[in-house]
Amino acid sequence: MSTALLYSFGGILLIGVALHRLVLTTDLLRRVVALNVFAAGIASLLIAAAYRGPEAAADPVPHAFVLTGIVVLVSTTAAALALIRRLDDLERSVDHDT
Amino acid sequence: MIWSDPSTMTPEIMTWDLPSLVVILPLLAAVAAFLLPSAAVGIGLGATALVGAASSALAARLLASGPEISHLGGWTVPLGIALRVDGFAALMLVTTAGIGMLVGLAASRSFAAKGATEAPAEERQRLFFWPLWLLLLAGLNALYLSSDVFNIYISLEILGLSAVGLAVLSGKAAALRAGLTYLFAGLLGSLLFLLGVDYLYAATGRVDLASLGAIDEMTPALSMALVLMLAGLAIKTALFPLHFWLPAAHSNATAPASALLSALVVKGSLYVALRLWVDVFAPTAGLGTLIGLLGAGAIVWGSIQAMRVDRLKLLVAYSTVAQIGLICLVFALTDEIGGETAWQGAVYLILAHAAAKSAMFLAVGRIAEHLGHDSLERLHREPLRPGMAQVAFALAAVSLIGLPPSAGFLGKWLLLEGAMRADAWLWVGVMVLGTMLSVAYLMRPISGFLRFDRVEGPVIMPSRLDAADLWPLGLAVVAIAMGLLAATPLSLLAVGSPFVVPEVVP
Known part of the structure; x- marks a missing residue:
């Protein structure tokens, strides 16, 4: 099995695991992690697609896609974590009041 | 929504790079409105009005001289990023700016400063509505004008994040919970879209819509790419049965935010789906x-x-x-x-x-x-x-x-x-x-x-x-x-x- 194929199957496996978790859990933090795993799977697929054999240089375009995807994912994860924390604060203060 | 007569326009307007302007202007204005909260209402309304005027001028120019392409930084496709305007895109630009203007005017009253008696929640709404709306406008305009699938992905993310911000603006627990579901659904949608982009690039080596549209034969890889992209967009558009996030997110937001989310945001991904369906794929x-x-x-x-x-x-x-x-x-x-x-x-x-x-x-x-x-x-x-x-x-x-x-x-x-x-x-x-x-x-x-x-x-x-x-x-x-x-x-x-x-x- 070639390296590129191995990475592709690894990516698909990650996507499958992430989707499974995303659908079955209601825990907010676990969902954030699942989405990050999903994105890592897609990144593996993209990097595998860039591979052009041991001699040739890899295709730079998918690498640029992955880098942009990482930037997007970091900011989205930050937004999700901020929202979760805020929701947690609100729920705690309600519990405290009653 | 003013349709100006192209013959009355000055020659300078005919040569301005209006497609770049309608994306960059709201982006810069969003930063300005965030940094200068005391002037946020003025910046927001002014920038929306300017984008509306530029969109109308662009529409008038299109009616006179046909579709146009603007190459950012002078780099041509496939190396550079191009903004393409046709009638559909121009129509969406004008509608977005027009509706945004009227909703913005409504918001400027309902979020008006109430002085010392202002509750924290109201202050937050007043401060953050404008940066979020301007980011949303920049994302939507970029989405309408993007001529390659990767840029569409980036625009979808800008749109999704600012839309979630608007949905949770009221700060109530129900809105936050709905907003998080919205964020997760939207992120899953755009990641599926990205996976489709990946397949598309692997199969064709291209991401720009024009050369993808020139491919006549639907190979299995292309079909797979189309299905993945449409599935991602269907989540973002809330097409049944993937609409689960919409009712809670739209009904728990403040009135101006709900108006923008329902009128414009779901249409953004629908626009992309329709464009891919009609323009690009066999x-x-x-x-x-x-x-x-x-x-x-x-x-x-x-x-x-x-x-x-x-x-x-x-x-x-x-x-x-x-x-x-x-x-x-x-x-x-x-x-x-x-x-x-x-x-x-x-x-x-x-x-x-x-x-x-x-x-x-x-x-x-x-x-x-x-x-x-x-x-x-x-x-x-x-x-x-x-x-x-x-x-x-x-x-x-x-x-x-x-x-x-x-x-x-x-x-x-x-x-x-x-x-x-x-x-x-x-x-x-x-x-x-x-x-x-x-x-x-x-x-x-x-x-x-x-x-x-x-x-x-x-x-x-x-x-x-x-x-x-x-x-x-x-x-x-x-x-x-x-x-x-x-x-x-x-x-x-x-x-x-x-x-x-x-x-x-x-």
């Missing part, structure tokens, strides 16, 4: 029928839910699910004989729904403000009747149902005509059923407005015309007037229409 009949069936499911399910819910805001949100389904019927029709007519109808329905639904959410916001609740059961018992907001709601309902001469009527008529010319009687039946169902659920609040026999005590009608009622009323009038003044938008839509085979220049 028609795949089975997939079109599947999307049409999902649309039919959305009409039935959304309408039934709208008939059952007790909150007025939730009813309006479920009506969006049903209306999205109606527009998605076009996917089953573009490959047929009446394809172009059906496509025009779907585009017009997108515009009509944007105007009518923003009017409706603002009107519901006003009604809830007056009554202190938005329970449908209690509407007809209320002695207080906020007349002008109710008129705005009813006018918007006229366009949503599709009664002549509204814009909703024209869109539905064109879609029906397309289906009839294709002998697609199943879809004609679905549209007729959808219209009847929309009458049924929209009559629930309207009959509540008109019943007076259960009121205990005298009926109070605010006699003074409140300026805040003008904006929903204005949007509702736009939703009707666009049916009467359809000639210019339809001829703009024909500029660079994908159904016209371009003349080959020898």
